[in-house]
Amino acid sequence: MVMDEEGHLSVEFIIxxxxxxxxxxxxxxxxxxxxxxxxxxxKLSEARFLAEKVASTINKVNSAGNGHEIKIxxxxxxxxxxxxLWINSSGVYVEQGGRKGKAVxxxxxxxxxxxxxxxxxxxxxxxxRVLNRRNNGKTVIYIINVK
Amino acid sequence: MVLLxxxxxxxAIEYIFWLGLSFILILSMxxxxxxxxxxxxxxxxxxxxxxxxxxxxxxxxxxxxxFSEYENHKERINFPSSIRILxxxxxxxxxxxxxxxxxxxxxxxxxxxxxxxKTYKDCLGSRINYYMRRxxxxxxxxxxxxxxxxxxxxxxxxxxxxxxxRWV
Numbered sequence: 320m321v322m323d324e325e326g327h328l329s330v331e332f333i334i335x336x337x338x339x340x341x342x343x344x345x346x347x348x349x350x351x352x353x354x355x356x357x358x359x360x361x362k363l364s365e366a367r368f369l370a371e372k373v374a375s376t377i378n379k380v381n382s383a384g385n386g387h388e389i390k391i392x393x394x395x396x397x398x399x400x401x402x403x404l405w406i407n408s409s410g411v412y413v414e415q416g417g418r419k420g421k422a423v424x425x426x427x428x429x430x431x432x433x434x435x436x437x438x439x440x441x442x443x444x445x446x447x448r449v450l451n452r453r454n455n456g457k458t459v460i461y462i463i464n465v466k
Numbered sequence: 467m468v469l470l471x472x473x474x475x476x477x478a479i480e481y482i483f484w485l486g487l488s489f490i491l492i493l494s495m496x497x498x499x500x501x502x503x504x505x506x507x508x509x510x511x512x513x514x515x516x517x518x519x520x521x522x523x524x525x526x527x528x529x530x531x532x533f534s535e536y537e538n539h540k541e542r543i544n545f546p547s548s549i550r551i552l553x554x555x556x557x558x559x560x561x562x563x564x565x566x567x568x569x570x571x572x573x574x575x576x577x578x579x580x581x582x583x584k585t586y587k588d589c590l591g592s593r594i595n596y597y598m599r600r601x602x603x604x605x606x607x608x609x610x611x612x613x614x615x616x617x618x619x620x621x622x623x624x625x626x627x628x629x630x631x632r633w634v
Binding site: 341345348349352353356359360362364366367413414417418419420421423 | 503507510511514517520521522525526527528529530531533537544545546604605
């Protein structure tokens with residue numbers, strides 16, 4: 320056949336491609352929904368992980384006794400979003416995108432010294448020293464911003 | 467036998483009949499296929515939503531209002547726990563004349579071995595149901611025709627409600 324050299328597509332191929340495009344279009348919403356789900360799960364898990372990491376550091380320092388110290392650096396972002404993290408004597412709180420989580424710590428007096436932010440708030444991207452010091456016979460956990 | 471006009475491209479009558487018949491058959495099946503596709507999309511969206519709700523429950527990172535409520539009255543929920551979606555049943559409840567759509571009731575079967583109190587399970591189950599309905603509304607872009615709890619959730623031909631979560 321003379322015309323065959325110009326490149327033809329069979330009808331079956333064209334129909335298959337059309338069906339695939341139609342199926343793909345139908346799946347776009349579901350795929351984007353799933354992608355969003357994965358992103359949300361990433362944010363939730365990273366927020367939880369961070370709160371647990373800080374709580375675990377405080378617990379370790381608390382149980383290791385007088386003079387023990389651990390340095391901890393907080394990440395800039397959690398799940399590619401900004402976040403807030405603060406501490407009181409019962410737990411570590413993380414807040415991100417209007418959602419809050421708490422990781423519990425053994426009840427202990429916490430003394431916080433930071434040049435950034437109010438009260439017991441820890442700032443993203445900063446490094447802190449978590450120290451155990453006896454003060455008037457009581458264990459006190461000092462959280463000091465170093466850089 | 468020599469056909470003089472054969473080079474102009476003719477189709478056999480049998481072929482045309484088959485083509486016509488296939489066309490009619492396909493047309494009658496398209497509606498059915500589109501309904502199935504819509505329901506399939508809705509159930510997939512419901513599953514995504516249920517997983518999102520279960521993730522939130524598992525990681526115990528909640529919207530601020532719920533978090534405060536749990537911290538004061540239901541502290542166990544604020545601890546992470548293992549929560550797994552086992553399956554989602556879709557029950558066809560027939561045509562609903564008030565919505566002029568077919569009503570589908572979704573029932574999530576969930577496992578949470580660490581949670582035993584009924585009040586806690588109710589809170590976690592409500593969240594899973596909420597995210598199932600929300601996800602359906604988002605996929606079909608029907609957020610504007612439902613209420614703030616996305617109850618019921620709509621697709622073009624179906625209306626979705628959720629029953630209490632079955633704890634396994």
